[in-house]
Amino acid sequence: MxxxxxxxxxxxxxxxxxxxxxxxxxxxxxxxxxxxxxxxxxxxxxxxxxxxxxxxxxxxxxxxxxxxxxxxxxxxxxxxxxxxxxxxxxxxxxxxxxxxxxxxxxDQALGGVSESLALALGLSSLRPLVPGLTEDVGTGRAGTVAPTTLGAFAESV
Structure with a gap:
């Protein structure tokens, strides 16, 4: 052991x-x-x-x-x-x-809370809302949602 x-x-x-x-x-x-x-x-x-x-x-x-x-x-x-x-x-x-x-x-880390939530929502091409020490690290995440309807996206969320 x-x-x-x-x-x-x-x-x-x-x-x-x-x-x-x-x-x-x-x-x-x-x-x-x-x-x-x-x-x-x-x-x-x-x-x-x-x-x-x-x-x-x-x-x-x-x-x-x-x-x-x-x-x-x-x-x-x-x-x-x-x-x-x-x-x-x-x-x-x-x-x-x-x-x-x-x-x-x-919250700000790569693979952290904000990024994990964005990925769980199906976002791609992620970037921080407020950049931190590097371009990949920062507060929040913005990204792209695949083409869908508002209803379908709301249901998946």
């Missing part, structure tokens, strides 16, 4: 897919909590870092939760378990489950 990768290895992989440098300057992406040397065998994916997500991760024995929306967008001075965000992080810490956020960096 092979040794599971470390959190550091998984974080590096996610950073390669969704480079933190492409995140909007106001955003808070990356590792929120976790020990870089801990092994990662089970990863839970979620949109929002809520208490029910943290409780599910703990009950399932997840080593890492990867979320889209950040738990903290502003600086914090503590995470008391008397607050919703504090309870969420406290639950993850107690379960030794790391938390990583990929937000606007995942």
């Amino acid at each position: 092979s040794t599971p990768p470390t959190l550091s290895t998984v974080t590096s992989l996610l950073d390669d897919w969704y480079p933190p440098a492409t995140a909007d300057e106001w955003d808070a992406v990356g590792l929120v909590w976790g020990e870089p040397s801990q092994p990662v065998s089970k990863v839970l994916l979620a949109v929002d870092p809520t208490l029910p997500v943290a409780e599910e991760a703990a009950a399932w024995g997840a080593d890492l939760v990867v979320v889209h929306h950040p738990l903290f967008l502003k600086g914090v001075h503590g995470f008391a378990a008397t607050t919703p965000k504090g309870r969420t992080l406290s639950t993850l810490v107690s379960a030794r489950c790391a938390l990583l956020t990929a937000h606007t960096n995942a």
Whole structure:
């Protein structure tokens, strides 16, 4: 049986897919909590870092939760378990489950959220609505829809 990768290895992989440098300057992406040397065998994916997500991760024995929306967008001075965000992080810490956020960096990346949604809608010749670091990376996606009727396109969506 092979040794599971470390959190550091998984974080590096996610950073390669969704480079933190492409995140909007106001955003808070990356590792929120976790020990870089801990092994990662089970990863839970979620949109929002809520208490029910943290409780599910703990009950399932997840080593890492990867979320889209950040738990903290502003600086914090503590995470008391008397607050919703504090309870969420406290639950993850107690379960030794790391938390990583990929937000606007995942939205803008090649193969990221915006591109995946555009491809799922059947668009081709994709380009960012707002270019980023390269011509292929940026906010949103515009593209071409194959000839169809509005009704047929709406039904496929």
